[in-house]
Amino acid sequence: MESAIQRISESVFLGLCLKVGTSKVVAMRRDMMGINDMVENKTTIDGFCVMLSGSQGEGFRLKESDLDSMIWPKNQRVIWELSQSQYYNTHRQTLFLCDYSDSPPGFTLLYLLSPSMDRFLRSVCVTMYNRYYISSSKLRHIMCPTSSNYILHGPCSNGTFGMLEYDHAFCFVCDFWPPSASSWIDRCHSWPQPDVVGDIVQSGCHFVAIGHKLGNHEDHEWRISFSLAEQRLINSMNHCQFLTYGLLKLFFTEIINKGLNDDDKLLCSYHTKTAVFWAIQQNTIPHWCPQNLLGGFWVCFKLILKWVYEGVCPNFFIPENNMFLSKMHGDKQHHLITRLYGLYEKGLTCLLHSPSIRSHIINVLQNPRISICTDEQTLISKAWFDRFLYNEIARNEAVYFNSNVQSCMRYLHTIKQMIELPLLTQFQVIMLQKIASLVFCKTAFTLHMETNMFENKLRYRTDKISCHMLKLVARFGFITDMQYIAMYYYKTLRYMNALSIIEMIKVKLAQPYVLYRSNEDTEIYTEAVGGQSWSTKMRQAVAWHITLDDRIHYISELIPEQQASLQNKTCALTFPPFILLYMLEILCYLHVDIMKTQTVLDDLQTLVQYDEGQIIDLNYRDISWQILGICQQVTGNLHAALYSYQQSLRQEPYHKIRTATKMRIQGICQWNPSII
Structure with a gap:
């Protein structure tokens, strides 16, 4: 029986490494978030320090993981x-x-x-x-x-x-x-x-x-x-202890608190963290290892059950602070005790109720002699680690830059100083590179906005600076970051230059080794760029979403959407790169070769209507239908535009742009009453 439990523990350990991350993946995440803290705190002159915390600061990337930041003078x-x-x-x-x-x-x-x-x-x-x-x-x-x-x-x-x-x-x-x-x-x-x-x-x-x-x-x-x-x-913590904490978080999310509203959730992630701290410090488990993962989980679960029964959850640093004091009482406490004790009576089989864990338990029960590898180095390939890395880079781009040139220049100065520090990890260096790319992009567009009304000579000089910065964006960022150059050329009426950049992006994105969403062929990726640096891989083989800061007007046709986004507690809009690329191409062709707009518009319409999550994330359906509607409207096809806007309203309102969508529908109907 003991051997079976050990094998199930190993299988769950393997599943958690794939779900939560290996020790190398988690270390990489922490390094990247740490460098963001350093950049922010070295740059700000308004008298505040920032520290990223919460589950994401700890290294988790679960669906419910939160990103918290503490700010102090x-x-x-x-x-x-x-x-x-x-x-x-x-x-x-x-x-x-x-x-x-x-x-x-x-x-x-x-x-x-x-x-x-x-x-x-x-x-x-x-x-x-x-x-x-x-x-x-x-x-x-x-x-x-x-x-x-x-x-x-x-x-x-x-x-x-x-x-x-x-x-x-x-x-x-x-x-x-x-x-x-x-x-x-x-x-x-x-x-x-x-x-x-x-x-x-x-x-x-x-x-x-x-x-x-x-x-x-x-x-x-x-x-x-x-x-x-x-x-x-x-x-x-060692990685087994960290995964025990992760298993408890999943257990509470998927089983204990499933279906409950926030007011009825008496237990939260902080209580699981506290239980793990106490369990480790009190030496309740002699060896925290993959074979003993479920033993560690069970000790922590029993400790939480004891706390709920007694109505006392001692803070790890100040035990006299009972964190249950104001909420663990009456019918809610009794109901929670009954629920937890029912799971306790089931033993470790209670984990079968967890969608994230169930298959790893059943796999061992059905195949008692199955060989389970717990060597983290062999769990994910280098190409898959690169995927995690690029995802982390995109997630952790510093997003709170002030939209003024002075602020951007301070960030650039800070990055220049930090890139030369000897103790930076390889992950932090590549993160600094991507942050620099973001700052160059924001500086270029902000510089254009702030000097657009100046005299010609100054505008000419700042334009050269902006163009140079956007070329650095392409040098340091993903393939899709080249779109910022195309946006800038469109914004400054250089339509042929923009079309030339768009064509270059299309050629690069057509390569079979490019990683983006549904592309699972990591062998081709490894063969093409496996021996290159991460910097080179990013520039040549990685596509990502395009995020537009709502405080900066990149494309005038998107201003209503950016304003609606700002009004609804969102500071940026995120676009599938192919959608935005088609939009830019259509807008440019309207000025240089109107006959070609219909061909590109047909391609965009086919992509939006028939893509099943391969290129367009399901969360981005609202913004994709919106872009299609805008392109149809500017080309004069109002009936099709109205239909696309209506489709945008039917999608999950992920981007919170419904105000803009309704405004566009109202505008079409007011100017063309017969279209209703």
Whole structure:
């Protein structure tokens, strides 16, 4: 029986490596997100630091993985006792002192020590005990922008950039370890290692703007955040421990919380993370290895069941902070206990309810003698690793650049300095290269927007700079990034130049080794570019979606869609590259050879109507029908355009452009009443 469990554990380990990632893939993801943090923090001059956190910061790329970022001011610090103020220049830095005498464990009030206050701090202060305290609720509402790009979500402002959803949490930083968490240091005998403990303690903690629901000052309290410490702990896990955490996340998503709305979900990913931390530190599993993966899972599951039964979930750093205190009670608690105990009685067979895990268990049960390889190096080929790499590069392009030339130039200066650092990993170097490509692109278009009304000589000079930058975009980016050059040529009325670039892109995309979506022939890819650097592979053999920042007008015909996107909490539009390529070609031919527009329009219509997810991602059907409608409208085929816009409305509203679609339909019907 023990041997069977070990073999099933190995099979699940294999499945999780393919689902969650091998140790090399996860390390690559963390490296790339880390370099984004470095670029942001070295570039910003507006006084804020940024740290990416959440599941994606930990290295997960599951469907439900969130991208969180913590943002804090550089010139404001929190201290635990007055003696710590000696380490700061109070003329340049504003200090807050913790007052946790009347707050639940893990929470505190922050009162202002510095006598001078700027207007912003005054606006978020309340007076208590003859002192000025920073109100978490006031600051939370002020820091959630009034524009429609964000909504308030707990202590965070929630928004989207393209298809990526994210949470921003404004917080304050403290350079000192909390006194209430000192017992954690004493518990670290076997895990984590002393150097990790020292690094965590030296890094201090943060305070996020949310109070305890049962606290005396809920609206004004701040919660101590150990996000940075937790990230360091997860990075110190071996891969089996990390996959155990991943298995628990899948278990809760696909089984425990399946079908529940957010209000009914008493357990979340943070509770699973806490359980894994406690299980590792208490040495409940002697060997965290592939053969013992399910044993580690079961220990953590039983620990969570015990917590739910007792109504006590001790915070890993401050055990006195019961994270169940305000929500684990009454009928909901009883229902959850019943549900968890029912799964506990089934034993490990409860995992058969998980779509992600089921097949790997059944595979061993049906084939008891099957050979299972747990060597991570042989699980994925180099070509498949390249796929993961390119996906990560596209996902992690720094997307929060300010749309002005000065900001873009600061980013370029930072990247130039960082590319020469000796300790960068190979993954970070290629990520820096792609970020540079993005900055060059934004700089070129922003420069054109800001100087378009200037006198001819200056426009000529800036045009040469923009063209040079866009050539660098093509040199450092994917094949499809060449489309930015074509867009710029179209925008500046150089239609033949744009058509020449479009033809070059078509030739490159027609090569059988190009990786894009449904292309599974990695052998041809390996044969063609296998020995090349990642930089060369990107430029010659990788196609990707095109993302247009809504704050920059690349193509005038898409302005209504960009405005609708901005109004609906989205900062960018993402296009299938082939769709946008056809659109550019049609727009250019309208000015140089109108007879050829119909041929290209027919090709675009065939692609949109008959593609079954091979070239156009199903999530991009709304924007694809929209592009077809725009092209039909500009060529004068209003009946077809109306039909395409109507089809766009029938798709999943992934890009949130329905306002623009309805506006275009209304425009057609107003000018041509007979078309209705």
